[in-house]
Amino acid sequence: MSRIAASVLAADFGRLGEVVVESEAAGVDRFHLDVMDGHFVPNLTFGPVVIEAVRRRTDRPLDVHAMVREPERLAPDLVRAGADLLAFHLEATPHPHRLLEAIRGLGAKAGIAVNPGTPVEALADLLELADQVLLMSVNPGFAGQRFIERTYRRLETLVRMRRDEGLGFEIAVDGGVKPENAGRLAGLGADVLVAASGLYNGRPVAENLAAYREALGDPGGALPR
Numbered sequence: 001m002s003r004i005a006a007s008v009l010a011a012d013f014g015r016l017g018e019v020v021v022e023s024e025a026a027g028v029d030r031f032h033l034d035v036m037d038g039h040f041v042p043n044l045t046f047g048p049v050v051i052e053a054v055r056r057r058t059d060r061p062l063d064v065h066a067m068v069r070e071p072e073r074l075a076p077d078l079v080r081a082g083a084d085l086l087a088f089h090l091e092a093t094p095h096p097h098r099l100l101e102a103i104r105g106l107g108a109k110a111g112i113a114v115n116p117g118t119p120v121e122a123l124a125d126l127l128e129l130a131d132q133v134l135l136m137s138v139n140p141g142f143a144g145q146r147f148i149e150r151t152y153r154r155l156e157t158l159v160r161m162r163r164d165e166g167l168g169f170e171i172a173v174d175g176g177v178k179p180e181n182a183g184r185l186a187g188l189g190a191d192v193l194v195a196a197s198g199l200y201n202g203r204p205v206a207e208n209l210a211a212y213r214e215a216l217g218d219p220g221g222a223l224p225r
């Protein structure tokens, strides 16, 4: 059953703590925290201080999605701040192999994210070191963008690579995931679905989450980590 990772990017940052508490109570499986540096992507969000603050408000796992140049520089601080999993972009460093090992060495799970324009085949020699592949279904930078349809084919390719190599990394899909496409993504093999604007849009989180659960044929209740 696919898990729902709540990206607070579309939430009201003026009440971030309450949003986190409300989301946990609603039953989100984990949080997905989008760190942006204004260079790798054309937007700036937050860093370790805010991750630490979220960490204090929830026991749910924190997946940190680093959209930053030179992710190796920030990785130790992001893990120290409370990331259970840290995903960085293949496009952001010449040494993704080294960084995956380093993140595991820091005691976190290691994830690798790929932009929509990067062939998933480029991940081939990294997959055995990855706990998660974060397949971007929008160009990273903003919540509320439209899902790129080609993602379905990319997901199929990645699932095939995982099977052929006998590997166990999880596949997360990030960007434009709504109840309307969640079922198809889960059916193709996505383990984690990231949602920002589908969860944080003025309606209660519990109600929005229920729509995802229904689309997934899931009776509800957060899954163990």
Ligand code: DX5
Binding pocket: 007, 009, 010, 032, 034, 065, 138, 139, 140, 141, 142, 143, 144, 145, 174, 175, 176, 177, 194, 195, 196, 197, 198
């Ligand atoms: C985009 C971020 C996503 C974003 C998803 O750069 O990586 O995690 O918050 O937002 P929605 O679900 O609104 O597309």
Ligand code: ZN
Binding pocket: 007, 032, 033, 034, 065, 174, 194
């Ligand atoms: Zn993200």
